[in-house]
Amino acid sequence: MNNISKKGSSGLSAIDFFMLGFGSMIGVGWTVSLNDWFYTAGGVLGTVLAFLIGTLMVIPIGLCYGEMTGSMPVSGGTMAFAYRAEGSRLSFLGGWLTSLAYIVLLPWEMIYINHILGLLFPFFTKGTPLYVIFGFEVYLGSLIFGIALTFAMILLNVKGTALAGKMQTKLTIGILVAALIIIFFGFMKANPDNLKPIYMPIESQGHKTFFGGFISILVIVPFFLAGFDAIPQAIEDANDDIDPKKIPKIIVFTIAAAGLFYILIILSAATAVHWTDFVQLESPALAFLFSWVYDGALSKFLYYVVMIGALGGLLSTYNGMFIAASKLLYSMGRSKLLPDAFSITTIHGTPVVAILFCGLATLIGPFFGTSVIAPLTNVGSLSFVLGWLITSYSTLKLRRFEGTLKRPIKAGEDYTVILISIAVSSLLVILSIIPSSPGFMTYPSLGIFIVWLILGVIFYKISQNRGEQVSEIERFELMFEKDE
Template structure:
């Protein structure tokens, strides 16, 4: 067995890793939902929900912060779970992670076409079908498909190309965000921000959405095999990315409230863009805002496509999924077949229209819950069963962190079950069930086909030079 992990190119610098994590977390949701968050909870209520949500995510993030430099191998939740709990828990963690990432990547195409349509209306040519009362046209879908092909090509060509793309798009996102904040501060009106608080129900409704908005920092462990970064830096990058995303969302809520009255924020086509246009007194500023939103869509899309391909590669490279998905491109050093699979799924979703977005967002959130739960369990198990594992970074109060991490995972899990306030609907459950049935079928096939792979050989494939760490 060869050491496949070393065939991935170590191309990511510190700034690349930060851009990957931050850009992946900041997608399209903020530009559509900031006005809704403020209306539900009030400006300070919505901001407070993000403070609470960030703290909850940091408990999970601390588990990642300890595990990533201790096991710095491509796969994140896969390698953590395998090291702590064995074969099948690693499969479950990997399938959940891939589902979470690809679920988000699946709605970036329709979001991209929606944003382009705001700037330059797309002619309605070639009616295809209606999904959830949204008419899908071939012309509209083609815009999303072209973007999907470009993003997929960037990922296919190499990690460094993906990193450069991510950095440029993240800078564009931040520049437009800064213009929006400046407009709110200098041209807005404090009277627009009232009420500051609404009620507990409003606060809770915003808090329910927070977990999905923070998904993305966990892409950092997926890139561990391609980082050219000191291991001791990784924990700081993880926590810094969560805090940066929380600050972004809070600033966007504040600026949306300052920039325009409630009537504009709630009735506009794209709330934040309409608020920015109102503050600056010209519709051109709404289009400029959408340029920033496009950067957010592209960074999130790029990051989740990257992360999804790496977790599938990690499983396939270890012969826990069909081995062809673990192929490394001889020239580009990327998991090319895994990238192509993720690209195909992302491109297909472009045909479903923007009304299907909620299906993918909600279903992928369930995958996030399982992923977080498995990582927290791996953290707890390794602290107990591998106390001497070399840990470049050790969290303080590990029992408390583990306990809180479990509570957070259980809380998130409860949100999406029939017992919670925002359960998944039928088609969302269908997406979850079909994904796991197909994934487990592939895993069972691989288990039989590669039954001659020994545990030692599999550890070499998963952990590479770190296989013998105890």
């Protein structure tokens, strides 16, 4: 059970897996959401602490994913882990929630990709809007581009995960180069006084204390640190160099590197200009910041570095989550947890129906625009955390009752790391769903989440009533067929 199914030298290398996870994590938000974080927290320090503590909280969860992936190196991640621990129902719930987390990111990324392109190429937003939805203007040019990019991503993934994974590596390298330039020139203008006041109550955010501001960011940190769990989804596409013992190390290093990346970006921007001025800038605020603090050719150069870095980041997360979502839906179809159509593959062995489903979800972005950003962020964050909770619980259950399961590497020799993971995940879930909590996800977001659960029940019932119901022995063989 612990041998990784390999694709020879054409598959994904250890570097590709790191870039898949890291690129998926850092592609979200660092250019387009930075000033919103300060506004939501009521200051910079609360934001930094939330990302620091959030990173430390997520590392034990990453170790659980590492242990489980080494033991069960098949596409499916949480779905496969939960099935081994508890059976079909928890497996379906884990898979369906995790797929929501991945899918939510697809329109989210597309919205901001269109926004950046509209700034770089004004003709995308030229003329009269086609329509206005919740205050957001939708233009024909940006709509056509969003649809075209969606179809391009569909074609890329249909040709194979390895090809998409190699593109991810190139995108992530580009992001890192842009980020290093941004961090350097941000700190060149650093003034610690720009971090004051440490906290300012923001009436619209529903908190009146530093702790409240900190919590309001902490509960969405999972959304911006998610992506490391894309690594287990692509594990079947590993090349011959991959040893199961490498996977936990790659996952933990990915989380730590992403947390450090975010903190450096936050501090470089926050010290370059007073944060109360920074929150007033339009998105992407980081690009406009450099137009403010630098003059002439350097100002323009940094503006375009940020914009290109933003595009690369958004595309990397979009690509990484597209891979993860389609792989997961395929695994659920293969295991008869979803209708059998999701397991249909092309001559390249790629899950065409799952890929088309992800493409359809992406199209929400161009048609609805920024009006859905906040709800998508909240729903995605809760979904990721619930997936983490299920994986952590599965790790504990299997450690206690399947001691003979081969584990190339463990999340600690005792239960301490696993229990910390369960406690952290549970705390984040509670903070998100309690209305009186400063981290409450809002009722519209909760409504979207409930609708997804209902849709899942419908799909699950269809899969059971149309002949896809199989014995648990058969389901086990289907789920783990790639490493048998």
